[in-house]
Structure formats: C-alpha cells, structure tokens
Amino acid sequence: MIERDVVCPFCGCLCDDLELETEGGKIVKVQNGCSLAESTFMNDTRLPAPIRRTETGWEDISYNEAIKETAEILRDADRPLLYGWSSTHGEAQSIGVHIAELIGAVIDNTSTVCHGPSILAIQEVGHPGCTLGQVKNRADVIIYWGANPVEAHPRHMSRYTTYATGFFVPEARRERTVIVVDTRRTDTANIADEFVQIERGGDYAVFSALRAIVRGNASVIPRKVAGVSKEQLIRIAEICKKAKFGAIFFGLGLTMSRGKYKNIRNAIELTDELNRHTKFVISPLRGHGNVYGSNEVFTWMTGYPFAVDFARGIAFYNPGETTAVDILRRGECDAALIVASDPGANFPRAAAAHLAKIPTVVIDPHVNATTALSRIHIPCTAAGIDAAGTAYRMDGVPIRLKKVIDRGYPDDAEILKKIYDLLNGGMGP
Amino acid sequence: MKCILNTGRTVPQGASVEHKGSELYSTVASACFLNPVDMMMLGIENGDRVRVTTPAGHIVLTARPAEGVARGEIFVAIGPYANHIISSETHGTGMPDFKSQSVDVEPTEEPIKSVGELMEAIGGLRYDRT
Ligand code: SF4
Numbered sequence: 270m271i272e273r274d275v276v277c278p279f280c281g282c283l284c285d286d287l288e289l290e291t292e293g294g295k296i297v298k299v300q301n302g303c304s305l306a307e308s309t310f311m312n313d314t315r316l317p318a319p320i321r322r323t324e325t326g327w328e329d330i331s332y333n334e335a336i337k338e339t340a341e342i343l344r345d346a347d348r349p350l351l352y353g354w355s356s357t358h359g360e361a362q363s364i365g366v367h368i369a370e371l372i373g374a375v376i377d378n379t380s381t382v383c384h385g386p387s388i389l390a391i392q393e394v395g396h397p398g399c400t401l402g403q404v405k406n407r408a409d410v411i412i413y414w415g416a417n418p419v420e421a422h423p424r425h426m427s428r429y430t431t432y433a434t435g436f437f438v439p440e441a442r443r444e445r446t447v448i449v450v451d452t453r454r455t456d457t458a459n460i461a462d463e464f465v466q467i468e469r470g471g472d473y474a475v476f477s478a479l480r481a482i483v484r485g486n487a488s489v490i491p492r493k494v495a496g497v498s499k500e501q502l503i504r505i506a507e508i509c510k511k512a513k514f515g516a517i518f519f520g521l522g523l524t525m526s527r528g529k530y531k532n533i534r535n536a537i538e539l540t541d542e543l544n545r546h547t548k549f550v551i552s553p554l555r556g557h558g559n560v561y562g563s564n565e566v567f568t569w570m571t572g573y574p575f576a577v578d579f580a581r582g583i584a585f586y587n588p589g590e591t592t593a594v595d596i597l598r599r600g601e602c603d604a605a606l607i608v609a610s611d612p613g614a615n616f617p618r619a620a621a622a623h624l625a626k627i628p629t630v631v632i633d634p635h636v637n638a639t640t641a642l643s644r645i646h647i648p649c650t651a652a653g654i655d656a657a658g659t660a661y662r663m664d665g666v667p668i669r670l671k672k673v674i675d676r677g678y679p680d681d682a683e684i685l686k687k688i689y690d691l692l693n694g695g696m697g698p
Numbered sequence: 699m700k701c702i703l704n705t706g707r708t709v710p711q712g713a714s715v716e717h718k719g720s721e722l723y724s725t726v727a728s729a730c731f732l733n734p735v736d737m738m739m740l741g742i743e744n745g746d747r748v749r750v751t752t753p754a755g756h757i758v759l760t761a762r763p764a765e766g767v768a769r770g771e772i773f774v775a776i777g778p779y780a781n782h783i784i785s786s787e788t789h790g791t792g793m794p795d796f797k798s799q800s801v802d803v804e805p806t807e808e809p810i811k812s813v814g815e816l817m818e819a820i821g822g823l824r825y826d827r828t
Pocket of ligand 1: 278279280281282283284301302303304305306423424425
C-alpha cells in the first residue's frame with residue numbers, strides 16, 4: 270500500500286511530502302525523504318516490552334506494573350524532574366505538564382540544550398521571523414550562521430532555500446545568494462556563494478562589526494574582526510542591504526559557543542538594523558521533530574517555554590537554575606521521568622550520572638543510552654510512525670503527524686494519562 | 699596538544715541515533731576529526747587513537763583527518779563520547795559549553811569504549827537484548 274503526504278517526524282523541517290510503501294504492517298520503502306528519514310522509518314528497532322532493572326540484570330514486566338511503579342516513584346519524590354518531550358506529539362507533552370503541576374515537579378524539554386539560549390534572546394529583543402513558505406517564495410539572500418543543514422536538516426535547502434523554486438525566485442540557484450558563516454568549512458559551506466570563516470567564539474564581534482557597517486560606520490572597523498577581513502564584512506553587508514528579502518538561519522554554532530544567548534541577541538539586532546534598508550528575517554534551525562512543539566505546549570499551559578518549576582505550586586522559570594542540566598549537576602532531583610529523549614547521551618557526564626543514582630523511568634520507543642541509567646523503561650509508539658498527533662515545524666506551523674502502521678504499542682500519551690490518573694486518585698487531567 | 703573541542707550533528711550520527719547500542723553508532727560518535735597538520739604534529743595517522751582529556755575526565759577516540767577543522771580544534775559528533783568529558787557547568791544559562799571546551803589531545807594505544815561501557819562507568823547497566 271502506498272501512503273502519500275506522510276510527515277517525517279525526525280527533524281524540525283517536518284517534511285510533509287514523503288511517500289511510504291507499507292506491506293503487511295511494515296514500512297518497506299521511503300520516498301522523497303533524506304537518509305535520516307529513511308533510517309527513522311526503516312530501522313525502527315523497538316524495546317519489545319517494559320523492563321525493570323534488578324540487582325543483577327533486567328527483567329520484563331507488564332505495562333500495568335511499570336505504570337504503577339512509575340506513579341509510586343513520582344509520588345514518593347520530593348523534587349521530581351520530568352525531562353525530554355521533543356520527539357513526541359503535543360498530546361503527550363500536555364499531559365506531561367499536567368503531571369508536573371499535579372506533583373510540583375520541574376518540567377524541562379530538550380531545547381534547554383539546543384535552542385534554549387535562542388529563546389532567552391527572543392524574550393529580550395523579540396523575534397522578527399516568518400514561515401518557511403515566505404522564505405521559499407521570496408528570499409533572495411540566505412544566510413546560514415553556525416548551522417550545517419546539509420548534515421542536520423538535509424532537506425532544508427531543497428525545500429525552502431538554496432534549491433527551492435519560489436514564486437518570486439523561479440530560478441532558485443541563480444537568483445538566491447547563499448552566505449555561510451561558520452568556524453569550520455562544512456559541507457554546507459562548500460555550497461555557499463560566500464563563505465565566512467570566523468575564529469571560534471568570534472560571532473558576537475562579527476555581528477557587532479556588521480551592525481556598525483550597516484549603520485554607515487565602516488570607518489571604525491579594524492582590518493580584521495575575529496579572522497574575517499574588513500573587505501569581506503563590507504561585501505556581506507552590501508549583499509544584505511541590496512537583498513529584496515533576506516533570511517538568516519542560525520544553529521547551535523551560536524547557541525552553544527561563547528556568549529550563548531548574547532550571540533543570538535546581537536544577531537536579532539543585526540536583523541533589526543537591516544530592516545531599515547530592506548526586509549530581513551531571522552529564525553533558529555530547530556533540531557528534533559517536535560522540539561518547537563514542546564515550547565509551544567509549555568508556553569500555552571504554563572506561560573514559559575522550558576525549565577518550568579512547579580515546586581511552589583505556581584509556574585516558576587529561571588534558566589540556569591530550573592534547567593535540567595543544572596538540576597542534575599547539583600544532584601537536586603530525587604526521581605526523573607524521561608520521555609522521548611536521551612539525556613544519557615546528550616548531557617555532560619556529571620549530569621547524566623545523577624540519573625543512575627535516583628529512580629529514573631524512561632518512556633521511549635527505543636533503547637537508548639538513558640535506558641542503561643534507568644530503573645524502568647516503558648516502550649511506546651513513535652509519533653509519526655505508529656501514532657498520530659500534533660507537531661510544530663521549526664517555523665511554528667503545526668502539522669498533523671500521521672499514524673502509518675500499527676505495531677501494537679500503547680501511545681505515550683495513554684501511558685502518561687494512566688500515570689496521571691494514579692497520581693490523582695483516579696481522576697483524569 | 700591543547701585544543702578546543704567542538705561538537706555538532708552529522709548525518710551518520712543522526713541516522714544511527716536511535717541505535718545507540720550499535721557498532722555503527724559507536725564508530726561515528728567516537729570519531730575525532732582533526733586538522734591534518736595537527737595530526738602530523740601529534741605523529742598520528744587516520745584511524746589511530748587519541749586520548750582527549752579535560753578537567754571532567756578523559757576519553758579515547760579514533761582520529762580522522764578533516765581539512766575543514768581549523769588547527770587547534772577537534773570536532774566530535776554530539777553524543778555520549780563528547781559528553782563524557784564536557785563540563786556540566788552552564789554559567790547560569792542552562793546550556794553547557796558544548797562548543798568551547800578546552801581539551802588536551804595525545805596519542806594513545808588504549809581501546810575505544812562502547813556506549814554501554816560509558817554508561818556503566820557512571821553507574822548504569824547496559825541492556826543489550828534488542
Ligand atoms: S529534512 Fe528532516 S524532516 Fe525532512 S526528511 Fe530529512 S529528517 Fe525528515
């Protein structure tokens with residue numbers, strides 16, 4: 270059977286034009302997707318049943334037992350941490366927030382270690398952004414800054430930028446100028462019309478220099494800024510000012526390096542400056558399929574996009590204090606529920622190590638590094654493969670993920686709902 | 699040799715990210731990309747192993763040459779190998795220094811650990827029945 274217009278749940282592009290061929294409840298072919306989509310749909314090895322760690326190894330347990338024990342762990346905890354949420358649908362995320370509120374937990378999502386700093390900057394100076402459709406149809410200057418879409422978002426360029434045919438840019442490759450700014454000559458840089466290689470940690474200075482040039486103060490710029498020549502900076506500023514519609518996409522190269530959210534703030538302020546000459550927008554390249562959705566769901570339910578602490582009975586937000594890495598590093602939480610993510614692999618060792626010291630429960634379709642650190646792992650559906658639900662694309666557009674096959678696993682939203690009910694004396698959220 | 703550790707996503711890492719127990723994943727996540735000149739200075743060749751040390755610990759990785767990596771830098775895919783040596787300090791932002799950790803790189807004969815071994819080193823127990 271051929272299933273058309275399937276959404277790929279892997280990265281923030283949420284490409285919705287895939288064609289899947291299924292045969293006897295199995296996906297046998299993936300068309301239109303990139304290699305990441307192919308491995309998402311085709312190599313989908315799951316944990317067969319819930320498992321519990323014993324003194325000597327692992328034992329299989331029933332779903333009911335696993336859910337009951339999880340509820341007990343959360344009920345007994347003084348400072349539980351609920352973390353993850355980026356690879357599942359909004360329906361599961363919202364029950365997660367309800368659980369956090371009910372038991373006074375800290376709930377955080379994976380943006381804390383990807384675009385959390387971008388959100389902090391946006392909270393300071395706003396977000397001059399737009400949907401990817403606008404970029405596709407209008408943008409004639411594209412800047413990738415500290416981002417490597419060839420590796421991390423393989424179809425971003427063919428669907429929305431460099432190679433995408435747009436209404437006002439019919440000859441995409443000829444009419445769009447692509448600028449790549451990075452510390453490394455990446456594969457994305459090799460495609461660029463202009464590659465700007467900056468010294469590590471120099472992003473902030475380069476943004477400031479560009480802002481000065483765009484303002485007409487080129488005379489104050491030294492011969493070189495963070496390894497970039499003044500000539501190149503002036504050339505880039507000119508290309509940007511002459512653009513009909515410019516779009517900056519930035520990645521973890523900005524959020525994770527020195528300056529963190531201040532880099533993004535400066536990037537947004539450069540965008541602001543450019544808008545005095547032409548139309549310019551800026552947006553983060555969000556990583557995981559529905560990480561943007563976790564920010565949306567958290568925000569409409571609690572007022573804050575990540576790192577929400579309900580210990581006081583009200584929502585409290587203080588990144589650096591209520592963020593997952595910090596809570597784990599300080600050894601503060603005494604139980605953890607990890608949903609649809611893998612902090613065991615993605616957090617620095619000292620933070621991950623605390624998960625092994627406390628009762629940690631994982632709800633995730635796949636065995637991952639955190640499994641080894643957990644007490645219980647409950648397998649579930651994977652959103653977009655065997656569960657339908659809402660996800661938000663990196664530009665904030667909600668897209669309905671489809672259920673393509675049935676593999677007999679319970680939906681994570683269902684598991685979470687049961688846990689909620691047990692914690693709330695049988696009353697649902 | 700003193701270097702700065704940079705981390706990021708790569709296609710092979712992304713394609714095997716849901717199979718962290720696999721050999722493929724461990725090969726991609728434990729590759730350490732260096733500038734070829736730095737490799738020459740260290741006296742190592744493609745496929746040799748390096749020991750990368752920070753105040754948070756040390757890890758053994760496989761050296762791979764990459765022209766795109768600047769001198770004095772190393773690149774490792776996001777994952778448990780890089781995280782084994784990255785400090786959990788976030789400077790009040792929630793975000794660790796995933797792209798600016800200073801490290802010390804030296805040649806070694808020690809073997810590469812598996813993801814399971816890394817997790818067991820911090821109190822975990824690997825599950826390898828799938
Ligand atoms: S670019 Fe992202 S969403 Fe699109 S097919 Fe590839 S992994 Fe899936």
